[in-house]
Amino acid sequence: MRRSAQLDHDYWRYKIAARLRPPIPGEQHDNAIRVLRSDSGSAIVVDNPRDPTQTFKYPFSSCYDESSTQDEIFDRDVRPLIDLAFSGMTVTIFAYGVTSSGKTHTMQGSKQQPGIIPRAVEDIFQRTASQGSRTTLAVSYMEIYKDEVYDLLVDRETAVKLPVRENESGQVFVANLSVLPLETLDDFEDAFTRANKQRSVGSTNLNSVSSRSHAILTLHVNVTDPLSNLTLSGKLNLVDLAGSENNKLTGNDSSRMAESAAINKSLSVLGQVVHALNQGASRIPYRNSKLTRILQDALGGNSVGLLICNLAPGTKFRQDTLNTLNFAVRTKNIQNKPLVNQQANSNAGPSLISGNTATSARSIPAPSNTTSSRLPGPRPSRVPRISNISSGGPRNSLTFSSLPPAVKVEEKVQLAPAPAPVPVHLTEEEINARIAKAVELEVARRLEEREKQRREEEAAEAARRQSMSMQEEQTSSLQSLPPGLLTPLLKQRQSHDEELKQRLEELESKFERSNKDSHLADVLSPISRKKTGRAYVALARAHTQKNDLDLALELYRKAETYVPDNVKLKERILEIEYAIKNNRPFNLSPKKSRRAHSKRDRDRDRERAKSGRGKYKLAPGYEAVEEREEEDEEGSASEKENARDEDGEEGSGSAKRRRRIKSRDGEPGTPPKKRRLVRFEEA
């Protein structure tokens, strides 16, 4: 039986806790990020990077400063959630923040300062000892490294990539992930220490033991009340995310860069999922990364959630801190619908999950902890675990929907109806003929059945192919916007704002009418996405100038769905949100002149060429000059420019530099033919 969580209301809004770590040795300390406590509550305060007279304030119910202890966080924010796991709910606790902000310290901790994970296990064992009910505890532990899932409870050498699957009731789970029963605290400590040694870590400029993977540890708590014979199955997912990385600061080499790209991508998808949930979008992009797929239940699902924002101190981390806090504000609005997983045991067997009727809970299903769990050691077998069906034991009516869909239960062979009793007066020959006929009939029936099945499969495959090719057609027709759809309007946007807005809206609604489950942003090519994002930004700027901040904010947010990784755009959204919330005017900074930028670059390049530090050096007697030319429609050179664009908005990259050489004693405006006289020598 499954009943609604016993909460004040049916929904659970994410709880947010923010923790500022102390400076680590060698780190410069300043007060750019601080914790403020007052009678009205606590908040994190961050100086505005653009205007030091202004600050951003983020009020959260739990804000921990540099002197906070592991104990405080556990007592105040985690212990109450363990109560909920004991009541049969799924609880998910995330540590989120930039690299080196203290996520692993908070979740895992050290021998001297144990973090949330070891404290939670200890707390569960203590409760178990004092409870009349029978409680069992088991653990599973996985890491997501470069978007692949590995079991941390098996030897690293033998660990294989584990597939993520979904069963027919929508439960997402990691197939073949081991679940280790825990009898004592020592069992846990042994396994945890061994597993942590297997976790992918590496050294970067910011953290000598930087986690290169997301780690998810799940504690499965089953509480059986011997009197009512009911089992409550709760779960505690403890997630230590890898930190987002700014590769300028980390000084990553190429292999670290690949890890970093995977980390940043999955975190970006996490941001998109949170954004889509906030917007009430019809399609949430869970499938775009393994992290969000596996944590689907925690993001708009049936889990109770706590987000711990880890913050690193000082001006150096100010922008990262704003990004983290901005993410937290959005996460706060996610509404989950917690459910209690409760099973009635028809047989009075001790501590076994049985009669599982909570099959629609969209959590990561744990195989029964008595039959399918394994001790760490050899790599998990890919053979489906069906022992909990076939072995005897005090469990019954375990529904197949609670098992991974890979489990196939052998169908009983359907035999032909039993032949009528053979009359005694038949000769042996007649009897044999009858048997042969019956066998023949049965063979014919089976062949016919097989043929029918094959035809059905073929028809299904043809239908699937047809729908896929239709989808592909639609997608490819949309991947690139037809030339001239937005570009002319973008170029003359001052006078065409309304028309541009109308075209964008038409484009989106046309797409969404025919593709109910997806968004335009998901199918456009990167260039078209950027172009559409830019169009929205242009409109947003226009409305900002008219001081229509609400509409401007809406348009900036729209832009963000097309260019979700643009940090400057996020910053602009944050500033406008702040201006609206505090009823302040917002002055748009003038757009940075690209001409000035180019001039600086030109001077620098000329200097480099002269000194021979550039890729090329000038042949004696020549000097380099640069000229600007309009870039082609698709803006191929704008990719990098865009990411660094000061406004975080326009990123037009509308001009690219072309090196033109003239002889020092030559005429300005060298005719094309003369250019051939000019030589660069490889430096």
Ligand SMILES: Nc1ncnc2c1ncn2[C@@H]1O[C@H](COP(=O)(O)OP(=O)(O)OP(=O)(O)O)[C@@H](O)[C@H]1O
């Ligand atoms: N609250 C704290 N008190 C004392 N030291 C801390 C605290 N938080 C973090 N540290 C120290 O800061 C350093 C970085 O912390 P940690 O490794 O936990 O960061 P992280 O966010 O997990 O980084 P990454 O994402 O790179 O793995 C470690 O040396 C850790 O011991």
